[in-house]
Amino acid sequence: GAVVSQHPSWVICKSGTSVKIECRSLDFQATTMFWYRQFPKQSLMLMATSNEGSKATYEQGVEKDKFLINHASLTLSTLTVTSAHPEDSSFYICSARDLYAGNTIYFGEGSWLTVV
Amino acid sequence: GDSVTQMEGPVTLSEEAFLTINCTYTATGYPSLFWYVQYPGEGLQLLLKATKADDKGSNKGFEATYRKETTSFHLEKGSVQVSDSAVYFCAQYAGGTSYGKLTFGQGTILTVHP
Numbered sequence: 001g002a003v004v005s006q007h008p009s010w011v012i013c014k015s016g017t018s019v020k021i022e023c024r025s026l027d028f029q030a031t032t033m034f035w036y037r038q039f040p041k042q043s044l045m046l047m048a049t050s051n052e053g054s055k056a057t058y059e060q061g062v063e064k065d066k067f068l069i070n071h072a073s074l075t076l077s078t079l080t081v082t083s084a085h086p087e088d089s090s091f092y093i094c095s096a097r098d099l100y101a102g103n104t105i106y107f108g109e110g111s112w113l114t115v116v
Numbered sequence: 117g118d119s120v121t122q123m124e125g126p127v128t129l130s131e132e133a134f135l136t137i138n139c140t141y142t143a144t145g146y147p148s149l150f151w152y153v154q155y156p157g158e159g160l161q162l163l164l165k166a167t168k169a170d171d172k173g174s175n176k177g178f179e180a181t182y183r184k185e186t187t188s189f190h191l192e193k194g195s196v197q198v199s200d201s202a203v204y205f206c207a208q209y210a211g212g213t214s215y216g217k218l219t220f221g222q223g224t225i226l227t228v229h230p
Contacts, residue, residue, distance in 0.1 A: 006159075032216060034216055034217060034218075041223075041225075042222065042223070043205065043220045043221060043222045043223050044160075044205070044218075044220045045220075046217060046218070046219075049217060093159050093160065095160075095216060095218075096216075097216040103216065104162075105162070105216045105218070107152075107159045107160040107161070107162075108159050109158060109159040110158070110159040
């Protein structure tokens with residue numbers, strides 16, 4: 001079964017509102033998680049590295065104030081899309097690193113965000 | 117910078133045909149290389165990986181060999197099935213403290229017909 005779970009799988013929100021996506025490691029502790037964004041029929045683009053207990057590291061071109069990342073525990077990272085706009089509609093997917101399993105990377109199932 | 121280039125798709129094959137999806141990379145060091153598969157509406161699943169030159173990763177009939185001399189990691193399968201229809205991503209991790217920060221290729225859509 002899945003070892004990294006994302007929630008919600010699907011979300012529709014109104015333009016201007018904020019939406020939170022959760023990424024949980026189910027049976028291991030993940031000090032580091034990663035958030036990616038995927039546009040339809042395109043590749044995954046790394047948005048940020050989420051570090052437990054410290055600030056996230058954002059990739060160039062990603063707005064920190066728009067995509068808020070919080071990694072408050074060893075099993076949970078959250079991505080909040082603030083003041084969402086239709087162009088934020090995308091597939092967001094997280095991954096988590098299991099240090100004690102040879103740094104194996106597990107991906108979540110992804111979350112579809114549609115902003116209307 | 118580090119990058120991954122995959123052959124452009126989509127690729128359409130008949131069942132039991134031979135599959136090759138080309139992947140080449142650029143990196144300053146010696147990266148670990150991965151193939152991920154994404155089925156419709158789902159997240160990514162690791163298909164196979166190789167961590168050093170000449171390593172061969174294999175899983176579910178798929179194989180890929182890490183070729184340092186040609187900076188390639190082509191994915192092959194001798195006989196594809198309809199259930200192999202998915203998007204395939206080649207990826208690399210170049211090292212450093214942020215292990216898991218992957219660079220992906222653009223993805224190749226594979227459709228297998230009965």
